[in-house]
Amino acid sequence: MFSKAAKTDKAPELSTTVGDAARKAPKAASLISQDLTVEGAIVGEGELHLDGVIRGDVRVGRLTLGDTGHVEGAIQAETVDVRGRVIGSITAKQVRLYGTAYVDGDITHEQLSVETGAFFQGRSLKFQRPAPVALAAPEPEAQSA
Template sequence: MFGSGNKSKAKSAKIETLVGRNTEITGDVTFQGGMHVDGTVRGNVRADGDHCVISVSQHGVIEGDVKVPHIVLDGTVTGDVYSRERLELEAHAKVNGDVYYNLVEMAVGASVNGKMVHKPAERPLLLEKGRSESAGDKPGAARPDSQANRQPGGQQGRFDPGAQHREGKVSGS
């Protein structure tokens, strides 16, 4: 299941919760960190945290929705699957439900009986509006000595790709 090649964050997470092969859980499960399922979970599975991972082995079964940022699936899920970060569908993976993903890796043999919906993660803001690059500058202040900081039309300041053309100049301090 964890073959050689590029190792993702999901494959290197520490497993803190284990559902053994002869174990059956009835009810919703919420976890943090890493979870591995070899048995059966009859209920929804949800993770609290951005770096949480679930791996479901070839023998693992989940009957309910799965909402985890990183998912490595080689077993069966009957329900919808929501992966905010990365979803890996291994060769024995079977999903009977819709799949909502940001990034998906699907091996030959995996199957999805439902819709696959791409939901890209929100892009983090690279520049804060009204903030200068160096910590010592006042908010909104431009550095007049920087050629890279100059904008078309003689304006100085930070490049704001979402901003519309504004009248006036930004003055330095």
């Protein structure tokens, strides 16, 4: 009726899904606190939470600009949430300007949301996705007589 499982000397093998999940685990956001000023470019693929000042360009995966955060330079990211001050352009798929935001510069985006109270001076430029290219049917070759 019941049988014991045979003992083996082999260690259990780890599934590849466990390894994949560990590699895709969310990383903690980097933080530049209110009392810090950075002069120069910031480049990375992760998330940055900024409460301090950056005088230079910022290119990250996601930027969250706190109420005391300030950027003087161009911003490029997948997502940008602005509660502080930006003097320069923003290029991102998704941009949110909260009520305390101050942005003086152009915003290039796919999605833009602006809360009541936010200041925005510049142009709002929508990303232009390239139209799908239709494959042309091959033209019949002329036959020689």
